[in-house]
Amino acid sequence: MPDADLEPVRPWQRRVVLTLGFLVLVHSALLMLWLAPSSPIRDLVGSRNLASYVDPYFQQDVDTVDPSVQFVDESFQVRALVKEGTPKSQVTEWVDLTKDDVQDVRYDPNPARVHLIARRLATNLNRSMFALEPAQRKIVRESKVTDTTSDRAAALNAAGDSSAVVQNYLAYDQMATQFASLYAASKWKGTVLQVQFKVGRRSVPAFSKRHDTTIQDVSYLWFSFGWHPAFHGSLEAQAPFDSFVKG
């Protein structure tokens, strides 16, 4: 039923409404192209142009409505070189952060997002590391604690073609280093001098083999990253880690 006290709409008001309607139409068409697979029309508009329109407010993906299929289980482990009292520093044992997270959120219908951090770091590290070329991965594996970020960047760029891939990897390497350092400072007594992390990756066995084997029977494929100088955060940054790690 129309609004009772509706006033007659003037021609200029109609034009405004039609313009707004046209904008909605164009916006919807751009979103449709953004979400659509590659096609001549999409290529004509250009992925970069579409990305610049949707980013940031209209950013979305085909996974916006769950669930998406996932095959890979990842693990993120950390160890540190710690100096406590004695003149000689000690290497700690490996700690599996993702395993701890899984235990913490079991039977929790509403888990906090901090329990996703280790797994997401592992996923992103794996993804960015696999984007590197074999020669670049060898550099990553053999990197030394004395290597600065610019040394690593130079070496990686010299061994591969894409600087964007190297930049992406280095960003996740930095995030993992800082997170591992803050975690280690809360986990172990003493001063954390260096940290090392490794990521594991294993896939769910095929559905047809479900009666014979489960994912627990599959071993992780590990990729170890070299030692990194520890990052030291402020007291405000460290305090939440203390309560998270020590429960």
Place this chain on the structure above:
Amino acid sequence: MLRDFVWNRIDSVAVLRDQIEEWVLTRKHSLYAAAACRIGTGLAVLGLLIANFTTRDLWVGQASIWAEPARAISRFPELAILKDVSSDVLTVVYVVTMLAALAFVLGWRTKAANVITFVGFIAIVGQNPVVGGQGDNLIRLTLLWLLLMRTAEHWSLDSRRLSRASKRSRGEEALPRWLSTSLHNLALVALAVQTILVYTAAGLDKISQQTWQHGTALYYTMQLPEFRPFPSLSDLLSSSTVVLAIVTYTVLLVQLFFAPLLLNPSSRRAVIGLAIAVNVVFAILFAAPWSSLAVIAVTCLFASDEAFESIDEWIRDRFRPITRWIGRRGASVADVVDSGLHRLVYPVTDWVRFTIFRR
């Protein structure tokens, strides 16, 4: 002959344009659906913030310094609100956003609450893109379009307040009636198209994958430790090939055929019901209640006002005995509270004023 054909086409385009103009300008559509979407989206924001409240410093506070490289490439200007702020400031912004989300759910000062929830949500959730999810995108997009819509016409404190002062309500319209009506309707269309696009894109993406074609896709996800908060429930669902295939194909078909099934009233009711049901299942199965609720909220946009009115009536009928009981007891409860105030609270405050502060 050709001229007649051309004039006929021009006439039909003009008729279509008139019909569209009438639809956009005459009245606001789907006001119940907009209210349902407001409540669902507001609850999704509130639930997400409550779930992460105790770990907020690690999630988005100073302890998330490690996520700076990911934050640096984000283009949301709202992130500046929490840039390098102390834990206390973060807590204030966090609590204000939670209160705004609560006000949004209740429909109290809805438009202002919508703005604060939108800005606060981006400022908080955007601080740590590493642990962000696709549900965040949907919530943000929904809050954005709801800004242009009239979402407090039903099931809101604003509507109660305005209905009590109906004469004044006309004067409280911030925009001319024709503009507010057309903005509401166009935003409704934009959000509905947005929802159809994400459903269809998700369906098309799934149909291209073998595991979805074979009806086993969910098996793989349910085997991963991070998606098994209730292992026995996941095992129960994946142990039966038939049940697994039914659930997998239901998800696939609902997403793929969401748009065409909306065209017929019966199939529309079925597809909305199924979409809500599968999201409820995944909310429990994968411990993702808030992203599922956000999807349910936008799915509700496609239910008709008549359907919501029937649900509203049904709920009111069921709860009428309780509301009557509360109404009858209300006076006695008020008496007890009043008596308690006079016997306990006022004497204590008087004693404090006269004895301690000597005033």
